[in-house]
Amino acid sequence: MKIHRTAKTAFQALMRNPMRAVLTTLGIIIGVGAVITMMEIGKGSSSAIQKSIANMGANTILILPGPAAGGGVSFGAGTAMNLTPKDYEAVLGECTSVASAAPIVRARTQVVYGNRNWIPASIIGSTPSFLEVRNWMNLSEGEVFTDRDVLNANKVCLLGQTLVRELFQNESPVGKEIRIKNVTFRVIGVLAAKGANMVGSDQDDILLAPWTTIKYRVTSTSLVTSNVTSASDTSFSVNTLNRLYPGGELSPYPKQSAVQTANNPMPVRFTNVDQIMASAVSTEEIPNAMKQITEVLRERHRIRQNEPNDFNLRDMTEMTRTLASTTTLMTNLLLFVALISLVVGGVGIMNIMLVSVTERTREIGLRMAVGAKSRDILRQFLAESVVLCLVGGGIGILLGRGGSYLVKLFLNWPVENSIGAIAAAVIVSGSVGIVFGFYPAWKASRLDPIEALRYE
Amino acid sequence: MKLIELKNIIKTYRLGDMDVPVLRGISLSISSGEFVALMGSSGSGKSTLMNIMGCLDRPTSGEYWFDGQEAGSLSADERALFRNRSMGFVFQNFNLLPRASAVENVAMPLTYTLEHVTDKEVRKRAVEMLLHVGLHDRLEHQPSQLSGGQQQRVAIARALINRPPVLFADEPTGNLDSATSKEILEMFNQLNKEDGITIIIVTHDVIVARHARRIISIADGLIVDDKT
Secondary structure (H helix, E strand, C coil), X not given: CCHHHHHHHHHHHHHCCHHHHHHHHHHHXXXXXXXXXHHHHHHXXXXXXXXXXXXXXXXXXXXXXXXXXXXXXXXXXXXXXXXXXXXXXXXXXXXXXXXXXXXXXXXXXXXXXCCEEECCCEEEEECCHHHHHCCCCCEEEECCCCHHHHHHCCCEEEECHHXXXXXXXXXXCCCCEEEECCEEEEEEEEECCXXXXXXXXXXXXXXXXXXXXXXXXXXXXXXXXXXXXXXXXXXXXXXXXXXXXXXXXXXXXXXXXXXXXXXXXXCCCCCCCXXXXXXXXXXXXXXXXXXXXXXXXHHHCCCCCCCCCCEEEEEXXXXXXXHHHHHHHHHHHHHHHHHHHHHHHHHHHXXXXXXXXXXCHHHHHHHHHCCCCHHHHHHHHHXXXXXXXXXXXXXXXXXXXXXXXXXXXXXXXXXXXXXXXXXXXXXXXXXXXXXXXXXXXXHHHCCCHHHHHHCC | CEEXXXXXXXXXXXXXXXXXXXXXXXXXXXXXXXXXXXXXXXXXXXXXXXXXXXXXXXXXXXXXXXXXXXXXXXXXXXXXXXXHHHEEEECCXXXXXXXXXXXXXXXXXXXXXCCCCCHHHHHHHHHHHXXXXXXXXXXXXXXXXXXXXXXXXXXXXXXXXXXXXXXXXXXXXXXXXXXXXXXHHHHHHHHHHHCCCEEEEEECCHHHHCCCCEEEEEECCEEEEEEC
């Protein structure tokens, strides 16, 4: 028998008793509807939870330089100076699982405004993307510095709430000038309050400025001296006579020829940053992102196959684990609820199908007499329960979507549309039809045609 | 030409520990184009005999040849195919599908055979068959809107939709008044004469049996009389 004919026959048979068909389907409708509403509410709240945990920095990956060592003395983690701004650019550009990244230069020194001073827990030099990485996009006042400020090493900064309280009391700091190591910075914005982090240190006790400014103006290493490439250039910059006669060649030492320079290469010192902070696209992508970062940095640092990394990666394993367990717990809980309601609906279908088989014994006998094989009968009754379940599933989907929309409208709960839930509902209601329709259909197909025809 | 041939058919039912013999050795042959009545009182075994001939049941022992083929030992699915292609059934209580139109009722057996035929052609054949039994103005009526005689005509049309060589009728007039009974029996007669369909009627009614051209009487599982 053709599929469409089977479906048509099943539909006609169901339409012979429409009221009963509707009541039977009600179990599945409510079941599927409840599942979809629950799934959507669950998904909404679970992603809301995820978002707030991600706000704590769960997706953050910290890239630290390796330990420096000299003469048998090791200086501990993060002391080597081998992370460069170029590394940051490569990580951002080449790692697909990295959403954003920021170089970080740290300083710890006094900040002065008027007659007040304070040493912030962290003075951080970075790029605007730092706020993105830390999920700290909202300012309470003013605006963020730009990439152009970073390029020009402009003397602008953002302040954390604690710093504002300590230096300015109740005044608005935007537009005011503060001094760090006698360098004046204009305050252009105030960060929103973030509170303490997981280990209890105050995250609002922060000053954020372009990393170039902190690096070259505050920690007082200039771009020129850190990029010294040859001895003769050093002498050029120390000699004060060149200020008197600009353009004049007043080097007291003989200049090296190109060959001499090639023969005596000076170690090149890059501009380095203290660390790089990156954030993964999502929590699941953290391992991937770490793998990609390792590959990129090993290649950039020219590390051979069996050599150890000259950098370290840190992720927030503890937080990620909390996040993952929260999500799985939520999903499992909902799955369980879904299962119960669908089983109840399925039992209802089985019940009614058994009644229907008994009621239509004569029809089954007749169909067998005119040549239906037992598997035709099995298929027909199975088709009826599957049609019931699928129609119920379809109405249930509409009901569920409507329900979750109402919840969103009136209760303002976070709700997220879930195509997966709908697909699952269709598959599950179809299989409920097959599983719970099988026994009645099998019973019908086992009937003896003579007995069935004689049944009153 | 012999269409149906029974050789020493025995059928016993088991009731608990007891074997109850229903047919105790029936040998019979029916040629193509005959109009036969199987007569007997209730419990004589005539219905069981019809069930065996109609491939609804299997004999306990003995041979059943249908159209040159041993049909007594076929599997359930093979018998279903046999019933669909070569036999038509008419029952005492019509056995029409409620809340389905006359056309749908008549077309029902086709859903089990003609997989390649379109819905349109199926309908066409069903309508033709209904015209054949004289129900041209009752095509879309449901069984509850038809009289007993009309319902039985729909049942006959359904039995003939696959153009089987044999038509089995089990007490076809049992639920009808005498005038309608006569009409239905006339129709059987006509089908037998004009279309050459072999008709086997099971009845306990002598008046009904008289319409047939051969009457086989059965009592206690044995043929007691066979007259033409």
